[in-house]
Amino acid sequence: MTERHPVLTMTGISKAFPGVRALHDVDFRLFPGEVHALMGENGAGKSTLIKVLTGVYGIDSGTIILSGEPVSFRGPMQASAGGVSTVYQEVNLCANLSVAENIFIGREPRRFGAVWWGEMRRRARALLTRLDLDIDVNAPLASYSLAVQQMVAIARAIDVQARVLVLDEPTSSLDTGEVAQLFRIMRQLRDEGIAILFVTHFLDQVYGIADRITVLRNGSLVGEYTTAELSQLGLVEKMIGKELDVLERLDEQPKRELAVLERGTPFLDARELSRKGSVAPFSLTIHAGEVVGLAGLLGSGRTEVARLLFGADRADHGDLSVDGRGTTLRNPVGAIAQGIGFCSENRRLEGIVGELTVRENIILALQAARGWLRPVARRRQDELVDKYVKALSIRPANPEIPVANLSGGNQQKVLLARWLITEPRLLILDEPTRGIDVGAKAEIQKLVVELSDGGMAVLFISAELEEVLRLSHKVAVMRDRTLVSELTNDESVDSDRIMQTIASGAGEERATT
Amino acid sequence: MTATQLTIGRGPVRLPRRHIPVLATLALLLVMYGIGVSQYQAFSNIQVVFNVLIDNSFLLVVAVGMTFVILTGGIDLSVGSVVAMTAMVSASLLERGLPAGAVLPIALLIGPMLGFLMGCVIHFFDIQPFIATLAGMFFARGMCTFISGSSIPISDGFWTSMSQTRIGDPRGNFVSISVVIAFVVVAVAAYTLAYTRLGRNVYAIGGNQQSALLMGLPVGRTKIAVYTISGLCSAIGGILLSFYTLSGAPLIAVGMELDVIAAVVIGGTVLTGGSGYVFGTVLGVLVLGVIQTLITFDGSLNSWWTKIVIGGLLFAFILLQRLIGIRYK
Structure with missing residues (x-):
């Protein structure tokens, strides 16, 4: 990378929210024609930095200079008009509108003052062809997968002669093939001279594409490095700011011993359970103190299995027994009463109540289990909450701020704490580590081990095979909404073997760290 | 409008999924009309259809405004009261001797102004549209009785000529000017959307309002605009109603907002x-309108049957929307 003038320079940026100091005196620069990875744990301030840049938030102090001119955008529209376009982690488009409209809305081509649909479709087709994406521009966006929607979002972003393209965790829901396609597009755009700011949690991806890395920690700048000069290990250390003992200890741990567990009545025993259009009949047993991993691609039916076992969906056929007694789960309340807890994959939609405080969110499930007539005493609440905020190192450690102000990883921990205080006998964790950083990930994995040592049964759903293998006694593999195989996690099982099981037939494995 | 490729079923007939509610309504309308024609000889007279239009032109205009509001995911409960208030203001100003040319612009301005204010409250203070427009509804209804406790007749020449002019064919079938105005409003609205x-x-x-915001669309301005448009449509509806009844009455169009919402939902707009x-x-x-006409033709049924049928239909259409799954995340 030759030293040219940066297209973007951010100097001394600070930003605070009520109860949270999100950014403190952060510098950042971006050169044309480079992919620059912005790294940091959850809550390090990556998202805030991006939102400050694109004008979603104002800044408390600092300057932003774009192509030599000081700027302060007052919103994403102004930012993209100024040449800074953003694609967010969650696809922020309107699924009810057509693909073409999603690319152009807000700047539709017009003729005689009216929206010129024909021209809009032509330009959309041309743009998507450039991105090598063959889809119908007239179809509603909702008819395409998340990955395609993400590409459409990128098409929208680059249509406005962008000089700076911000990609905020664009890969968190893509599989390997789709990531490769995205990278091809990113390289193409980089070679056209666009500066790309890339945020991701996948270290492999950083080293696969980024030229330069900036690391943030706790809202402060750690440093700027070229990818060549910083090793992966070095990067992780810079991100979490401590030695990697936690991670290493987990890695060194031998495969979990479980022989002793295969005795007695299983806590949960599902036989030929199925739901039409959702999951083919499957059988699964989970013993107390056992961690059962559920592996498979996105959309292979993992979440559907979890929803059946939690009563969120009703099974059409099959038998379920809990503690040896046959039972039918009609709804989550019934499941909770049986001692089953479910941490949803979709924390934003199904789990977290953003306006409530950390304390209130944590208490929710316990309160629901007790019934509203027996409120949990405030003192008891504080005790419990303090305990779990500490145990899970939820940051900031202030239980009285709204959960919406927390980062994704910390919201996940709050959700986990909510279930843990109800002391469930079976905890279903659906992608608990998706989109959260290495440090938090290690903490959650460690916690799963501790919980199962304490006698809790855990159903652990994850797309990351390493993680499933590290934690599980037994691995059930899903493919095409069918439970295809159940493997005891002994020395003969490794990620290759699971990958083969998943792939036998067709399909690609999702990118893993 | 964009054609869509999201279809159900395979084969030569491709049925865009999002058009199903509208097509269902069309089918329902044809079936009901068919029932009317087969049961009552006079029903096949084209004037029956024209009368439906004449009797409901003001409802149509107000429903068009409501469509804008509901399309944004909002609701406007004030429309019935604004219709009544507009008619009251017109009648009262005409009674005091103001010329029609001065009364019309004044009457047509009040509704959009109230709509604009409600839109601002909804946007700037992040108030639920239900509550903000409920306040508007009480305010406008109160203004009606404030203007006069009893009905005010209109004898103005312009009003009576608008009321009585018939636009028809040589065989004697006709529509009122209000119907023409209503369809102009419909055309303008369809173009705008x-x-x-x-x-x-x-x-x-x-x-998705959050996405719209992040895509840089003028969300606030648009929300304020739809309530203003709804206010304007209510004002036009009020004028048409005063053409129709040639009076302004403080308690007219009570509960009309609910008929309007029902019409919009039965028309396939998702709430x-x-x-x-x-x-x-x-x-x-x-x-x-056709339900009402059918019940009138029957003669033996109480007019409350209209409400019962509308209730059943509304329920069926909400279920239909749910079943075909027009629920984009």
Whole structure:
């Protein structure tokens, strides 16, 4: 990378929210024609930095200079008009509108003052062809997968002669093939001279594409490095700011011993359970103190299995027994009463109540289990909450701020704490580590081990095979909404073997760290 | 309007999924009309259809405004009261001797102003549209009785000529000027929704307001605009109603907002926003009108049967929307 003038320079940026100091005196620069990875744990301030840049938030102090001119955008529209376009982690488009409209809305081509649909479709087709994406521009966006929607979002972003393209965790829901396609597009755009700011949690991806890395920690700048000069290990250390003992200890741990567990009545025993259009009949047993991993691609039916076992969906056929007694789960309340807890994959939609405080969110499930007539005493609440905020190192450690102000990883921990205080006998964790950083990930994995040592049964759903293998006694593999195989996690099982099981037939494995 | 490729079933007939509610309404309308024609000889007279239009032109105009609001995912409960207030203001000003040319602009301004204010309250203070427009509803209804406790007749020449002029064919079938005005409003609204940025922003906000904001669309401006448009449509509806009744009455159009919402929903617009067409609303209003006509023709049925049938239909259509799954995340 030759030293040219940066297209973007951010100097001394600070930003605070009520109860949270999100950014403190952060510098950042971006050169044309480079992919620059912005790294940091959850809550390090990556998202805030991006939102400050694109004008979603104002800044408390600092300057932003774009192509030599000081700027302060007052919103994403102004930012993209100024040449800074953003694609967010969650696809922020309107699924009810057509693909073409999603690319152009807000700047539709017009003729005689009216929206010129024909021209809009032509330009959309041309743009998507450039991105090598063959889809119908007239179809509603909702008819395409998340990955395609993400590409459409990128098409929208680059249509406005962008000089700076911000990609905020664009890969968190893509599989390997789709990531490769995205990278091809990113390289193409980089070679056209666009500066790309890339945020991701996948270290492999950083080293696969980024030229330069900036690391943030706790809202402060750690440093700027070229990818060549910083090793992966070095990067992780810079991100979490401590030695990697936690991670290493987990890695060194031998495969979990479980022989002793295969005795007695299983806590949960599902036989030929199925739901039409959702999951083919499957059988699964989970013993107390056992961690059962559920592996498979996105959309292979993992979440559907979890929803059946939690009563969120009703099974059409099959038998379920809990503690040896046959039972039918009609709804989550019934499941909770049986001692089953479910941490949803979709924390934003199904789990977290953003306006409530950390304390209130944590208490929710316990309160629901007790019934509203027996409120949990405030003192008891504080005790419990303090305990779990500490145990899970939820940051900031202030239980009285709204959960919406927390980062994704910390919201996940709050959700986990909510279930843990109800002391469930079976905890279903659906992608608990998706989109959260290495440090938090290690903490959650460690916690799963501790919980199962304490006698809790855990159903652990994850797309990351390493993680499933590290934690599980037994691995059930899903493919095409069918439970295809159940493997005891002994020395003969490794990620290759699971990958083969998943792939036998067709399909690609999702990118893993 | 964009054609869509999201279809159900395979084969030569491709049925775009989001058009199903509108098509269902159309089918329902044809079936009801068919029943009427087969049961009553006089029903086949084209004037029956024209009378439905004449009797419901003001409802149609108000429903068009409501369509904008519901497409953004909002609701406007004030429309019935604004209709009544507009008619009252017109009648009262005409009674005091103001010329029609001065009364019309004044009457037509009040509704949009109230709508604008409610839109501002909804946007700037982040108030639920239900509550903000409920306040508007009470305010406008109160203003009606403040103007006069009893009905005020209108004898103005312009009003009576608008009321009595017939536009018809040589065989004696006719519509009123109000019907023409209503269809002009429909045409303008359909164009606005399909071919202007304002219209497309309305759909985007109804689809996902947060995304619309992040895509840089003028969410606040658009929301204020739809309540202003709804206010304007209510004002036009009020004028048409005063043409129709040649009076202003403080308690007219009570509960009309609910008929209007029913018409819009039966017309296939989804209450959570983002999906629906003005054409559907026209069909929805016609369905309500034809039900009324059928019950009138029967003669033996109490007029409350209208409400019962509308209730059943509304329920069926909400279920239909749910079943075909027009619920984009």
